Amino acid sequence: MCRNSRVLFLVSGLMFVVLAATSVSAQVRGEFYRAVVVEVTDVETQVSGRSVGQDAVVEITDGPYSGRRETITRLFAPGRERLGQPLTAGMRLIVRVAGPPGRETFHFHDLVRSRGIAVLAALFVLVVLAVGGRQGVRTLLSLALTAAVVFLVMIPLFLDGFSPVFIAGISSLSIAAVVLFVIGGVNRKTVAALLGTATGILVAGLLAFIVGDAVYLSGFGEITFSAGMGGGEAQLLMLEGDASPDIRGLLFAGMIIGAIGAVTDVGMSIASATREIYRANPQASLGVLIRSSMVVGRDIMGTMTNTLILAYVGGSLTLLLVFAHYGVGWFRVINMDIIATEAVRGLAGSIGLIVTIPVTSCISAVLETSGGSK
Numbered sequence: 001m002c003r004n005s006r007v008l009f010l011v012s013g014l015m016f017v018v019l020a021a022t023s024v025s026a027q028v029r030g031e032f033y034r035a036v037v038v039e040v041t042d043v044e045t046q047v048s049g050r051s052v053g054q055d056a057v058v059e060i061t062d063g064p065y066s067g068r069r070e071t072i073t074r075l076f077a078p079g080r081e082r083l084g085q086p087l088t089a090g091m092r093l094i095v096r097v098a099g100p101p102g103r104e105t106f107h108f109h110d111l112v113r114s115r116g117i118a119v120l121a122a123l124f125v126l127v128v129l130a131v132g133g134r135q136g137v138r139t140l141l142s143l144a145l146t147a148a149v150v151f152l153v154m155i156p157l158f159l160d161g162f163s164p165v166f167i168a169g170i171s172s173l174s175i176a177a178v179v180l181f182v183i184g185g186v187n188r189k190t191v192a193a194l195l196g197t198a199t200g201i202l203v204a205g206l207l208a209f210i211v212g213d214a215v216y217l218s219g220f221g222e223i224t225f226s227a228g229m230g231g232g233e234a235q236l237l238m239l240e241g242d243a244s245p246d247i248r249g250l251l252f253a254g255m256i257i258g259a260i261g262a263v264t265d266v267g268m269s270i271a272s273a274t275r276e277i278y279r280a281n282p283q284a285s286l287g288v289l290i291r292s293s294m295v296v297g298r299d300i301m302g303t304m305t306n307t308l309i310l311a312y313v314g315g316s317l318t319l320l321l322v323f324a325h326y327g328v329g330w331f332r333v334i335n336m337d338i339i340a341t342e343a344v345r346g347l348a349g350s351i352g353l354i355v356t357i358p359v360t361s362c363i364s365a366v367l368e369t370s371g372g373s374k
Contacts (some may be wrong), residue, residue, distance in 0.1 A: 168253030196360025204352025219251035297357035
């Protein structure tokens with residue numbers, strides 16, 4: 001009973017933290033405020049009579065304008081009404097306030113989506129704790145530490161001008177170490193998993209850097225059609241002039257960070273399997289243990305590499321459909337910066353993942369057969 005109470009208290013506490021954090025983050029500061037739609041009226045064109053926009057009466061729900069009602073207009077270009085979510089009564093949104101006090105104008109900025117994300121985050125916490133128990137608590141702790149490293153260490157150092165590849169490499173190893181030791185504890189299994197993971201990350205990072213440099217990846221991910229079109233988040237960073245970060249370095253840093261999750265998963269899976277095999281048969285020789293671990297590793301390799309490649313394809317699915325719709329040839333597609341970048345990212349990460357299997361199997365087998373109780 002006491003244990004169930006502690007678990008219930010922990011679940012309630014975590015849900016409170018998630019919802020409280022979301023509530024704070026949802027209060028958009030500055031000249032952006034939350035509002036709720038009270039009434040909506042379609043705006044008609046004078047030529048065709050088609051609806052190309054909406055007039056919405058909204059009530060501000062936070063900040064100095066809380067309780068104030070204003071009318072905002074949201075326009076769509078003719079024929080592009082489907083590109084925006086129509087406003088309806090009761091919908092929550094973010095409005096932007098412009099102009100000096102007393103002459104403010106209110107404009108539609110975006111929809112409020114944080115509540116749905118908060119509910120999903122709370123559900124995630126509940127599922128992890130319900131299935132994982134104490135291990136679920138460790139999982140959430142490792143996730144929080146990973147987020148802290150990314151947002152409190154990596155990103156600030158990137159913006160301060162430090163080498164993205166170096167920072168990503170050190171941070172990735174730190175994340176792997178924290179995750180593995182928090183989840184697996186301090187023992188030979190975790191040490192083997194960490195060494196195998198470090199090897200896989202190193203191989204993936206080196207391959208991404210060498211091949212990416214050889215095929216002239218820019219880091220901007222430009223897409224060029226006959227009419228000429230290009231863009232991306234990297235170009236926005238270049239607007240800062242001398243303060244701009246190393247874009248190509250960020251590209252390779254992203255490849256390293258993108259590979260760490262799958263590689264760490266494989267490293268721990270192989271190390272855990274090796275330990276369980278040895279516990280089931282303590283008389284197994286080093287060679288038998290390595291071969292048994294490799295059998296497990298090959299099965300993991302078959303599914304995980306597909307998972308990694310499909311994850312990248314899923315992220316670019318809309319872009320691939322655009323290419324197919326406009327009949328862009330395979331030769332042009334594979335030579336586009338953004339497509340070549342994803343190809344290098346996926347293949348380098350998959351190779352790093354595959355290398356992790358034999359390395360972890362050998363190290364884990366050696367450590368398990370070396371004796372001791374941990």
